[in-house]
Amino acid sequence: MHEARRPNPLFRNLSAKIAAIPMILTALVVFAGGTIWTIIYSFTNSRLLPRENFVGLDQYERLWSSSKWIISIQNLLIYGVCLLVFSLVVGFLLAALLDQKIRFENTFRTIFLYPFALSFIVTGLVWQWILNPQFGVEGIVRSLGWTSFSFDPLYNADIVIYGILIAALWQSTGLIMCLMLAGLRGIDEDIWKAARVDGIPMWKTYAFIVIPMMRPVFITTLVIIASGIVKVYDLVVAQTGGGPGIASEVPAKYVYDAMFLSQNLGQGFAASTMMLLTVLIVLIPWAYLEFGGKKRG
Amino acid sequence: MADVTIPVSAPPVHADEALVGPSGPRPRKVISRRNIILYGTLFVVAVYYLLPLYVMIVTSLKGMPEIRLGNIFSPPVEITFQPWVKAWAEACTGLNCEGLSRGFWNSVRITVPSVVLSIAIASVNGYALANWRFKGADVFFTILIFGAFIPYQVMLYPIVIMLREIGLYGGLYGLIIVHCIFGMPILTLLFRNYFTSLPEELFKAARVDGAGFWGIYFKIMLPMSLPIFVVAVILQVTGIWNDFLFGVVYTRPDYYPMTVQLNNIVNSVQGVKEYNVNMAATLLTGLVPLIVYFISGKLFVRGIAAGAVKG
Amino acid sequence: MMDTSNTPSVAVRGVSLNFGAVEVLKSLDLEVGRGEFLVLLGPSGCGKSTLLNCIAGLLDVSAGQIFINDRNVTWDEPKDRGIGMVFQSYALYPQMTVEGNLSFGLKNARLPKDEIERRIARAAEILQIEPLLKRKPSALSGGQRQRVAIGRALVRDVDVFLFDEPLSNLDAKLRSELRVEIKRLHQKLENTMIYVTHDQIEAMTLADRIAVMRGGIIQQLDTPQAIYSRPVNRFVAGFIGSPGMNFIEGECVADGASAVFEANGVKVPLDRYEFAGGARTGKAVFGVRPEHVMLGDGAGAMPFQSDLTIEIVEPMGSDSLVWGKFGGQNLSFRIDAERAVAKGDVVRIGFDPGRASIFDAGTGERI
Numbered sequence: 001m002h003e004a005r006r007p008n009p010l011f012r013n014l015s016a017k018i019a020a021i022p023m024i025l026t027a028l029v030v031f032a033g034g035t036i037w038t039i040i041y042s043f044t045n046s047r048l049l050p051r052e053n054f055v056g057l058d059q060y061e062r063l064w065s066s067s068k069w070i071i072s073i074q075n076l077l078i079y080g081v082c083l084l085v086f087s088l089v090v091g092f093l094l095a096a097l098l099d100q101k102i103r104f105e106n107t108f109r110t111i112f113l114y115p116f117a118l119s120f121i122v123t124g125l126v127w128q129w130i131l132n133p134q135f136g137v138e139g140i141v142r143s144l145g146w147t148s149f150s151f152d153p154l155y156n157a158d159i160v161i162y163g164i165l166i167a168a169l170w171q172s173t174g175l176i177m178c179l180m181l182a183g184l185r186g187i188d189e190d191i192w193k194a195a196r197v198d199g200i201p202m203w204k205t206y207a208f209i210v211i212p213m214m215r216p217v218f219i220t221t222l223v224i225i226a227s228g229i230v231k232v233y234d235l236v237v238a239q240t241g242g243g244p245g246i247a248s249e250v251p252a253k254y255v256y257d258a259m260f261l262s263q264n265l266g267q268g269f270a271a272s273t274m275m276l277l278t279v280l281i282v283l284i285p286w287a288y289l290e291f292g293g294k295k296r297g
Numbered sequence: 298m299a300d301v302t303i304p305v306s307a308p309p310v311h312a313d314e315a316l317v318g319p320s321g322p323r324p325r326k327v328i329s330r331r332n333i334i335l336y337g338t339l340f341v342v343a344v345y346y347l348l349p350l351y352v353m354i355v356t357s358l359k360g361m362p363e364i365r366l367g368n369i370f371s372p373p374v375e376i377t378f379q380p381w382v383k384a385w386a387e388a389c390t391g392l393n394c395e396g397l398s399r400g401f402w403n404s405v406r407i408t409v410p411s412v413v414l415s416i417a418i419a420s421v422n423g424y425a426l427a428n429w430r431f432k433g434a435d436v437f438f439t440i441l442i443f444g445a446f447i448p449y450q451v452m453l454y455p456i457v458i459m460l461r462e463i464g465l466y467g468g469l470y471g472l473i474i475v476h477c478i479f480g481m482p483i484l485t486l487l488f489r490n491y492f493t494s495l496p497e498e499l500f501k502a503a504r505v506d507g508a509g510f511w512g513i514y515f516k517i518m519l520p521m522s523l524p525i526f527v528v529a530v531i532l533q534v535t536g537i538w539n540d541f542l543f544g545v546v547y548t549r550p551d552y553y554p555m556t557v558q559l560n561n562i563v564n565s566v567q568g569v570k571e572y573n574v575n576m577a578a579t580l581l582t583g584l585v586p587l588i589v590y591f592i593s594g595k596l597f598v599r600g601i602a603a604g605a606v607k608g
Numbered sequence: 609m610m611d612t613s614n615t616p617s618v619a620v621r622g623v624s625l626n627f628g629a630v631e632v633l634k635s636l637d638l639e640v641g642r643g644e645f646l647v648l649l650g651p652s653g654c655g656k657s658t659l660l661n662c663i664a665g666l667l668d669v670s671a672g673q674i675f676i677n678d679r680n681v682t683w684d685e686p687k688d689r690g691i692g693m694v695f696q697s698y699a700l701y702p703q704m705t706v707e708g709n710l711s712f713g714l715k716n717a718r719l720p721k722d723e724i725e726r727r728i729a730r731a732a733e734i735l736q737i738e739p740l741l742k743r744k745p746s747a748l749s750g751g752q753r754q755r756v757a758i759g760r761a762l763v764r765d766v767d768v769f770l771f772d773e774p775l776s777n778l779d780a781k782l783r784s785e786l787r788v789e790i791k792r793l794h795q796k797l798e799n800t801m802i803y804v805t806h807d808q809i810e811a812m813t814l815a816d817r818i819a820v821m822r823g824g825i826i827q828q829l830d831t832p833q834a835i836y837s838r839p840v841n842r843f844v845a846g847f848i849g850s851p852g853m854n855f856i857e858g859e860c861v862a863d864g865a866s867a868v869f870e871a872n873g874v875k876v877p878l879d880r881y882e883f884a885g886g887a888r889t890g891k892a893v894f895g896v897r898p899e900h901v902m903l904g905d906g907a908g909a910m911p912f913q914s915d916l917t918i919e920i921v922e923p924m925g926s927d928s929l930v931w932g933k934f935g936g937q938n939l940s941f942r943i944d945a946e947r948a949v950a951k952g953d954v955v956r957i958g959f960d961p962g963r964a965s966i967f968d969a970g971t972g973e974r975i
């Protein structure tokens with residue numbers, strides 16, 4: 001009797017399901033569908049238009065024999081490792097300095113973070129101008145009498161990636177500092193008091209107590225920086241355009257150039273699939289630690 | 298216990314007694330070694346961070362002859378606003394010499410609807426995920442969050458095809474849809490976490506009172522969520538205004554947003570480089586996010602903290 | 609044998625603390641005897657934890673001096689003051705084992721290894737945490753964590769222990785268990801303990817003396833019994849005791865040669881009441897504790913008796929709390945739970961005005 005008119009489970013929460021349609025479409029069609037589509041078409045020889053002419057791993061072989069791609073990967077590695085190390089170290093040090101109950105904390109924080117609000121294009125162009133060998137840093141130091149001084153990263157193929165790194169650090173360290181500061185503020189005040197009663201010097205309290213306690217913050221920050229590193233594109237386009245020559249190419253730019261400039265879609269698909277692979281290598285262990293671990297313990 | 302000695306009474310302090318030995322706060326030197334290192338470091342770093350902004354401003358106010366003679370850090374001898382006028386109204390990209398103004402208005406026409414639409418969609422999504430769990434919702438949400446980490450390059454071309462199919466490729470509407478799609482993961486997460494943090498009793502009470510999905514959203518959740526909406530607006534305005542990749546991929550040159558046009562002006566290989574105009578143009582492009590940043594202050598920090606730490 | 613000299617273990621002399629324009633502590637004087645267990649009791653924001661932090665040296669005082677063992681430590685670092693401290697949130701170092709937590713401070717003080725081991729072994733034995741030494745804090749229960757936190761203070765081998773609401777994060781059952789243990793620890797170690805809490809039961813059970821604080825000022829400093837039976841003002845009277853003291857507003861009047869408290873026609877003779885400074889007249893508040901009001905046969909033996917209509921009965925298991933009107937105002941009292949009373953019953957009650965407290969209606973001071 002009671003169960004005579006049991007509602008169809010499909011229509012339970014109907015409004016919520018309708019409201020979630022954009023999310024479902026985005027997740028399934030664009031994110032999952034688009035990714036799978038790109039991976040599949042990376043095995044074709046598509047050029048101007050996508051074609052279903054499968055050629056196995058041809059595109060990947062060509063990719064890894066292309067010097068432009070090799071340089072892109074090298075650059076990404078140097079840029080990635082340096083950015084990771086420097087932004088974490090500098091970001092944490094700045095956060096620790098700001099956490100000393102200093103005056104003008106808000107002013108300093110505002111100054112350190114404002115570059116993060118800017119576009120990578122703006123950042124790239126400013127640093128292009130500052131590193132201009134004729135008028136910028138190199139020119140000024142030379143005009144001060146040190147005529148053999150040389151600092152022209154944007155025109156020297158060997159060090160161009162470090163020129164980009166300077167700009168990237170300028171833009172992103174503020175964000176890392178903010179995340180670290182939030183982490184430091186999350187440490188129980190009593191821990192600091194206990195360490196003071198125990199007579200532990202400040203640097204030891206940071207090194208042996210606070211930093212180990214901030215492990216989750218460090219890991220999350222690491223993932224954020226890492227996912228940003230792989231995406232680096234605008235900065236290179238604005239600052240060097242990939243030059244001099246192909247010395248500052250990066251994977252994201254390789255993909256764009258292949259797809260939209262040199263009408264070589266298959267190469268673009270293969271290169272972007274490689275990028276995806278890089279991200280997954282970082283992401284999967286993290287997701288496992290972050291979410292898999294919780295379920296067990 | 299009997300051994301315990303209890304002072305009979307606490308004798309009041311006499312004025313002369315208080316003077317003996319250390320009293321009051323610990324003496325602190327204002328100019329201590331610690332303070333010199335602390336504030337010295339912060340000051341030097343602050344200068345490093347402010348330098349590019351300073352260089353942009355002074356360069357944009359100089360004339361070209363002065364730039365060729367002087368160095369980039371020296372303040373302008375003769376202040377001129379000509380570079381700003383030129384950057385805004387006359388600078389050329391290829392054959393087009395309308396200046397940055399066109400890119401500015403394009404960016405406005407892209408940013409405003411994108412911000413409104415993406416926040417509207419994401420807030421409803423977040424609300425549905427927080428309060429109206431349905432079967433499978435978590436699966437979609439997980440895919441969505443993973444999507445935030447997938448390099449955009451993987452999805453660039455499939456979206457080109459999709460937009461072409463519905464006839465929106467190259468125009469402003471297509472780009473607006475793209476911004477809504479890529480803003481969705483972080484915003485949905487932001488709203489879901491916020492709505493989850495609201496007391497659940499409120500939602501239950503409203504349901505007992507007979508309010509439905511939309512009733513609760515508009516009458517209960519929206520009025521309580523103003524701060525998180527402000528955070529979302531800040532996040533989206535700066536994010537969409539600063540975008541370059543989607544602008545260059547999904548729009549025709551007529552509809553290029555400001556960042557793309559700026560890059561084309563500065564990095565165009567034709568003609569003589571006018572560094573002052575370039576810097577004025579760069580500053581103009583950075584002005585909108587900078588204003589948002591300096592006005593919003595703490596909320597901006599909260600936005601990136603909420604968006605980033607939990608992401 | 610204990611040191612029987614009369615110098616205090618901890619002395620606070622004229623200590624003030626201001627945060628900007630806010631005065632948190634107002635020229636406080638306090639002396640704690642050697643081996644004494646002193647409890648700082650008060651509602652949140654009364655300055656009790658602040659005072660403890662000042663004694664520990666974790667906060668700088670704005671004025672005044674602090675002496676520990678006759679030494680002026682006002683400008684000393686916490687580690688040099690000869691104190692150990694236990695925090696509400698345990699504040700254990702989460703990445704270190706229990707042993708690491710206990711030894712970290714000692715290693716920093718460059719104590720010889722065998723001395724460190726000896727102290728840890730002793731603390732572990734006293735607190736019965738030997739099996740836990742190799743575990744990390746996350747693998748301990750709340751009560752075990754608090755024991756380790758006490759152990760960290762113990763290994764410092766100091767004369768003065770400071771406790772900052774150490775039991776507030778525990779559930780009621782564990783709290784009463786650890787309360788007894790802290791008392792046992794104090795009796796065993798015989799060192800000075802200063803203990804901050806907002807829980808009056810903890811204060812009453814543990815303290816040799818209690819300092820009741822409000823608004824940065826010590827309201828009353830006395831033995832638990834004295835604070836219970838002779839509170840100096842209405843605030844202290846209301847803060848101590850559960851259920852709380854009954855307050856009847858009325859007037860002290862002279863009735864011939866003797867004083868009488870009158871509220872809405874009900875007259876309570878005050879012959880047996882000891883006035884603080886001689887009998888007074890004027891508006892006053894009459895305070896009587898629920899457990900001092902007797903019913904039935906017990907009432908007959910009391911110097912003062914009256915009739916009362918029962919309005920509410922709250923059974924509590926061991927006894928029941930009964931509410932009625934007295935002089936037109938609410939009066940509660942405790943009766944045996946077995947006793948059958950119901951709403952509407954008219955009963956005879958009685959109490960001894962000599963055990964009551966009378967406060968000035970304006971200032972709230974005891975009269």
